[in-house]
Amino acid sequence: MNSKVKMIVAIAAAVVVSAAGAGGAVWYFMPKPAAAGAKEAKKEAEKPKDGKPVKYVTLDKVIVMLRRGPNEADTHYLSTDLVLASEPAKEKETKENLPLLRSLAVRTLSSYTMADASAMTVDKYAAELNKAFNANYEHEHTEKPFVEVMIGKLIIE
Known part of the structure; x- marks a missing residue:
């Protein structure tokens, strides 16, 4: 009987040590909570270079038909969602300018062929629209009521 008790105690001790090791590993590899410095970095990321806060205005579903290239029979489309970074005081004015901005985006993006559009990066699209x-x-x-335009989504088909 004495050896059975020792065996049970040994198994229980092994289970406790294994559980403690697994818990320690989970704690060690878990993402750490944001430190005060990370919170400040997030606040700084929300401000443009001049230090003012930013509001984001979206211009969804700008869809254009791309020009056909030489010897192309298929029709290709480009769809994008634009995000405009604006100062809070100019957010309303930016929203009022969305129809104009949609028209300008369509005019700019529809000038590309499928080959040109496929070769461009997202940053290049944003630069061309800006x-x-x-x-x-x-x-x-x-005066432009927003700081810059960014690409939220881009699909070329």
Whole structure:
């Protein structure tokens, strides 16, 4: 009987040590909670370079038919969702400009062929749209109500 008790105690001790080891491993590899420095970095990420807070306005479902290239019979489309970074004070004005921005985006993006569109990166699309928007607001002698345009989603088919 004495050896059976020793065996049960040994097995129980092994189970407790294994459970403690597994719990320690889970604790060690778990993501750590955000530190105060990380919270400050997040607040800084929400501010543009001049230190003002940012609001994001979306322009969903800009769909354009791409131009046909030489010897192309198929029709190709490009669909994108745009995100406009705006100062909180200019958020309403940015929303009021969405129809104009949609028109400018369609005009800019529909000038590409499938080959051109497939070769471009998301950053290149954003740069081209920013350039087109800047040129339009400069031509109209008005201040642009947003800081920059970013690509939220891009599908080329």
